[in-house]
Amino acid sequence: MAESKENTIRIADRFTSSASFSLLYSEGMQLVEETAAYLDGPGRQESKALPRLASVLYAAESMRLTTRLMQLASWLLLQRAVNTGEMTREQVIAEKSKVRLDSFACDPSAPGWTELPLEFRVLVERSLRVQSRVALLDSEIYHRDEQKAALVNPDRENAVKAQQTLLSTAFGTG
Template identity: 55%
Template sequence: MHEQGHEATNTIKLAERRVFSNSFKPLYNEGMSLVEQAAEYLDGEGRAAAKSLSRIGATLYAAESMRLTTRLMQIASWLLLQRAANSGEMTRDQVAAEKAKVRLDTASAPGDTVGWSELPEHFRSIVDHSLRLQSLVRRMDDQIYGETADRRAPAHLRTGNPVSDQINLLHTAFARG
């Protein structure tokens, strides 16, 4: 038993060390770069490609675009909070309180969904990248802060407005930087 507790403590220390050190910068850069890449794609090439999709493909593209945008807003919010803690602008406790508003659980439609294969390959690769990044960030978050009861609750039982929460969270993070 003692060995397992020691391993869990070491895992937490490693995750915290990664987030609160210079090795955080590549993760931060990857996340922010993906946000920019997705925005450029959705505003340009993606918008043009969506016009040639079938009705089913276009509906799926619209839904997945919204999920992608939400997922990336959540990832960016988490990264900005960690950066604020890293730079000393916020304490770990302040970050923990603010990051409770971040939802790192935005799913995507399964790859076998009707119309998925019709979606542009570049778009699907951005979605896949965002899902991998979200998974990594969520694991780090769980290791550092622990899994929250709110995250374990079914989505329909959660309180609050996720979009409003994200806007407020981004405002908080940017106001400090």
């Protein structure tokens, strides 16, 4: 068993040193720059003309958007630091614990959402798509061993539940 583990190639680990990662990195950083330019320029002007409810929503969503993008940029920069040898994987894991990729969602069905400027809504949606991709990669790179250990060493107090978990994982029904 140990021999097969050593021979296993984990694609997600290699992704961060690939051309595909470079594209994701560029996309994420470009989105940060576009968003900053929008919020400091046209967005500031457009927000002044919004009705009260949409104005409050704009303020809240722009804070979430900014926070989401800063978290994404932090994650991308950490991965780049590993690739360039500036940091070890262990250092990145320690720093990465400060990065939140699972929060700051928005609700497009919220009252006032459709009154927000189109360009702003597009930026929010793009940031959510990038966040989703990065969170998936993060899970594959850093949490796969934890997930695997939980499946291999199930809770002995409830063997039936452990078997159900294994089956649902194997068949993708969980």
